[in-house]
Structures are given as C-alpha cells and as structure tokens.
Amino acid sequence: MANTYRNIIVADATTNVKTLYTCPAETVALVKSISGYNTHASASANWVLKLYDAGSTASYVYKGLPTVTAATKVEFVRGDESTLIVLEEGDKIQFQTTVTTANLFISVMQQDRT
Numbered sequence: 001m002a003n004t005y006r007n008i009i010v011a012d013a014t015t016n017v018k019t020l021y022t023c024p025a026e027t028v029a030l031v032k033s034i035s036g037y038n039t040h041a042s043a044s045a046n047w048v049l050k051l052y053d054a055g056s057t058a059s060y061v062y063k064g065l066p067t068v069t070a071a072t073k074v075e076f077v078r079g080d081e082s083t084l085i086v087l088e089e090g091d092k093i094q095f096q097t098t099v100t101t102a103n104l105f106i107s108v109m110q111q112d113r114t
Contacts, residue, residue: 001112008106010095011039017050017059017096021106023087026113031085031093033107034076038068038099045099049076054090 010020023029038045047065052058062085063076077083087093095104 004110004112006108006110008108010104012095012097012102012104013100015096015098015100017094019092020095020104021093021108023089023091024110025089027089028111028113029087030109030111031077031087031106032109033078034093035073035105036076037073037103038070038101039103040070040099040101042070043099044069045097045102047102048096050094051085052092052094054088059094
C-alpha cells in the first residue's frame with residue numbers, strides 16, 4: 001500500500017459545476033485542505049463546494065461561501081482543523097462559482113489499495 005501526496009491546482013473559468021478532483025481506481029484519498037482565491041479585480045463571488053459520492057451517484061453540498069470578495073483567499077477545509085475528507089474510488093470534489101475567476105488548491109494523500 002503506497003501513499004502519494006498531491007497538490008491539485010485548478011483555475012476555474014466557468015460558472016458550471018466543475019470537477020476539481022476524482023479519486024482514482026483502487027485508491028482512498030484523504031483530503032487535508034481545500035482553499036480558493038477569487039482572482040477577479042473587483043467582483044465578489046458566491047462559491048459552493050460539493051462532494052460527489054460514486055456509491056449513491058449524487059452530489060452533496062459540503063460548504064457554501066456567499067460573497068467571497070475580490071482578491072480574497074478563503075478556506076473550505078483547513079489543514080489545522082480536525083476536519084478530514086475521505087474519498088473512495090470514483091468520488092469527486094466539485095466546485096461552482098458565480099464569477100469565472102477562481103483558483104482552487106487541494107492537498108490530498110492518496111492511498112493505493114492494491
């Protein structure tokens with residue numbers, strides 16, 4: 001069972017629901033932190049982080065952040081809190097914004113189950 005540490009960085013340029021990360025086959029992913037930065041120079045945004053559960057084939061709102069001001073960084077999941085998201089094979093982290101200027105950062109440890 002090997003552990004792989006990953007940083008996933010995604011620039012979002014759409015207001016549609018966007019998949020930021022999908023847990024690979026035969027893997028369990030432990031998500032330590034998720035943060036975002038509103039890169040727009042003047043517009044605030046509403047952000048929603050969703051978790052897609054492959055077992056139930058449905059997405060669930062994990063956290064909503066209304067009115068993220070321009071040029072601001074926010075935390076969905078903080079590494080210094082006791083919160084940890086566990087994803088199984090096929091589970092996804094999804095994101096939606098009202099302004100098309102967001103940078104997202106995810107820190108995850110993947111455990112290969114083979």
